Amino acid sequence: MSKNEIPYKIYLEESEMPKSWYNLRADMKNKPAPLLHPGTHQPLKLEELTPIFCEELAKQELDDTTPYIEIPEEIRNFYKMYRPSPLVRAYCLEKQLGTPAKIYYKFEGNNTSGSHKLNSAIAQAYFAKKQGLKGVTTETGAGQWGTALSMACAYFGLDCQVYMVKVSYEQKPFRREVMRTYGAKVTPSPSDTTNVGRAILKQFPGTTGSLGCAISEAVEAATSQEGYRYVLGSVLSQVLLHQSVIGLETMTALDKYGIKPDMIIGCAGGGSNLGGLIAPFMGRKLRGEADYQIIAVEPASCPSFTRGVYAYDFCDTGHVCPLAKMYTLGSEFIPSANHAGGLRYHGMSTVLSQLYDDKLIEARSVEQTSVFQAAEQFARIEGILPAPESSHAIRVAIDEALKCKETGEEKTIVFGLTGTGYFDLVAYQKYNDGEMNDYIPTDADLKKGIDQIPRFPGNLE
Secondary structure, three states, X not given: OOHHHOOOEEOOOHHHOOOEEEOHHHHOOOOOOOOEOOOOOOEOOHHHHOOOOOHHXXXXXXXXXXXXXXXXXXXXXXXXXXXXXXXXXXXXXXXXXXXXXXXXXEEOOOOOOOEOOHHHHHHHHHHHHHOXXXXXXXXXXXXXXXXXXXXXXXXXXXXXXXXXEHHHHHHOHHHHHHHHHOOOEEEEEOOOOOHHHHHHHHHOOOOOOOHHHHHHHHHHHHHOOOOEEEOOOOOOHHHHHHHHHHHHHHHHHHHHOXXXXXXXXXXXXXXXXXXXXXXXXXXXXXOOOOOOEEXXXXXXXXXXXHHOEEEEEEOOOOOOOOEEEEEEOOOOOOOOOOOOHHHOOOOOOHHHHHHXXXXXXXXXXXXXXXXXXXXXXXXXXXXXXXXHHHHHHHHHHHHHHHHHHHHOOOOEEEEEEOEEOOOOHHHHHHHHOOOOOOOOOOHHHHXXXXXXXXXXXXXXX
16 A cells, blocks of 8 residues: 555544443453452452442453443543544654654544543543442542543532642642643642551652552542542553553554554553553454564653562552552552653553563663653654653654664554643753753662562462
8 A cells, every 4th residue: 555545644433433342351361360359368359349449340340251341322422522533644753764664653632631541531430420429539640640530520520539649740730720620629649638648658758659659548538438439540451441442443543544563552651551552453463363563661760561570569559459460669669750750650550461471562661861852853743742651652663663774674663642741841841951860760779669569378479
C-alpha cells in the first residue's frame, strides 16, 4: 500500500467503535496470580472486595475467563463525545528522522481530562451510580486520573474525593483547579486528614508523597464513609479491561488499511495505558494468529519492571490494600520528586507482570532528560505537546526508528500517545532552563523498599 493511500489520521465511524471490552486474561494460559487477603494470604473472595469496590467492578476484577464484556449503552454514548480517537501516521516525524520505518500513534488526549483515563473513569462512575452510592474516593499522581474521575462524577452527580500526590499537587495547580471546577475535593497526600496519612508523615517527615501513599488514604476515606467506594485509575485488571477500547480501536483502524505492526510501544507506570493498547494484539499473539514485539517503557527513576522483583506485595504504602503478585520495588519505595508523573508507582499490573515474566513483552527504562528531549522533538515536528508519561513511549519509538535507519529495515511502529502536556509546563520549564536532572536509584536505594516486601511461604522464600 502506497503512502498516499494512508491518510495522516485514520478515523473510525461511530458504528466501528467497540461494543464490548476485551478481557485479555481469558486468553492467557498463565493467568495472573490472584489478589490475596493481607491477613490470611488466601485469594480474595467477592464478598471481601465489595466493601472497597463497587460490586460490578469487583466482579470484573475477579473474572479471568470471560473474553468479552458488553459495554453498557450509557457508557458507549458517553464515549461517543470523544471517541473514536484518531490513529495518526507520523509522516513528519518519519521525514525528519530519515527513517524507513512507518510510525503510528494512537492519540488519547482529545478530551478535557487530556488523557486516556476517562475511558475507565466513566465506567467506574457509571457502576457506582448504578449501585446507588453517594460518591467515590481515589488517588491521582500526575492528575490525569483525578481530572477524568471528577468529570465522570460530575456527569453522574457523584461526590468525588481525590488524594493527589503532594509533589504533583504543588507542581500542577491548574490540574488541581480543573478537578475542583468539576466539583472534586482535592487533598495533597500524604495528609493529616487520615490515620494512615498521619502515620506516613511521622515515618517520612517532609515526604513529597507517592501513589502508594495516596492509595492508602483514599481507601481509608472510602471505607470510613457510608455510601462510598474506592476507585483506581490504573494497575487493577478491571481498569485494563476498560482501557481495551484503545487497543480495539487501534486494531480496527490498522486492519482497515491492511497494516500489520511489527512493534507496539507504551509507557508503563501501573499499566492502564500499555495494557489497554496491547490487549487485543496480545490476544492474537497468545492465540498464535500473529506476532508482535511489545515494549513497556518506564522511568529509570521508578524501574519496577527492569529492576524490581516479582513477588506478592502491598499495593499501597499504608498496607491497607490486598496483596498483588507483581513486579515491585516495595510498597515503601518513595520515588524521587521528578516529572515522570503518573508513572511513579512502586508496582505494576498483575496482568502485565505475568506477561513480562512469561517473556511475552519486554521492558526498557529511560532517563528523564532524554524523555523530554524526545517530547520537544515530537512537539516541534508533529504539533502536539505530549504528556511526560507519553513521552517515554515517544523516546523509544524514536530510538527504534533510528535503528531502522541504520539497518534499512522498514518496520511498522505503533505507540500510545496517552495525553497532552499542557498541565506539565513546570516540567517543560525546568527542561528548557537546563534545571532538570536525571535521578537513578542505587541498588542500596532499591534494597530499602524490596527488603520490606512481606515474606511468607511461597513469597521470596
